[in-house]
Amino acid sequence: MSTDLRGATDQERLTRLRATLTTDFEAQTARLTELTADTGDPGEAHTQAAMIATTRQSLAQIGDALRRMAEGVYGTCERCAAPIPAERLEVLPHARFCVPCQQKHG
Template identity: 80%
Template sequence: MTTHTQPDQKWLDELRATLTTDFEAQTVRLTQLTADTGDPGEAHTQSAMIAATRQSLDQISGALRRIAEGRYGICEKCSAPIPRERLEVLPHARFCVPCQQKQH
């Protein structure tokens, strides 16, 4: 048995399932948004929704990749564990709070 500071496996498995479902839903949404010709007056809003959906897909796929690679829950900047509470609120978090604050 390996000992590390990563979240427990059951929680990770549940999170992976939730993120996979979210990814599939966002993929469907993106397909619908890009196929919908809609009202030309709404093009700006649709463009913003497409961008937000793509960003969400990137964040979800990044979180799934980090889970698969065993790097989930570890700050990409300082390598400190990211608190589970933060991950529950922001499952795609890549940085601990101090490092995230330095990013801005």
């Protein structure tokens, strides 16, 4: 994300991250629509299936992040309940875990 979120209040940061996630969700939805259109080329079927799976995974991650925002638990590690640093969320807005927990549990 290109926006510098340092110095922003928590609410401003959350608003910007929500906007970024919403935009990403819309872009991934459009991409999925394009990918699921029948191209008629059986040689591209495997590649297309992989791209569809990746896009669906991205949509699920973004949707989960938006749900956590709505529930008021966004930015809290799902394993240890510690706050996820703003810098991590800036780079990976759909992060569910803090770095130590992510490294421990892959």
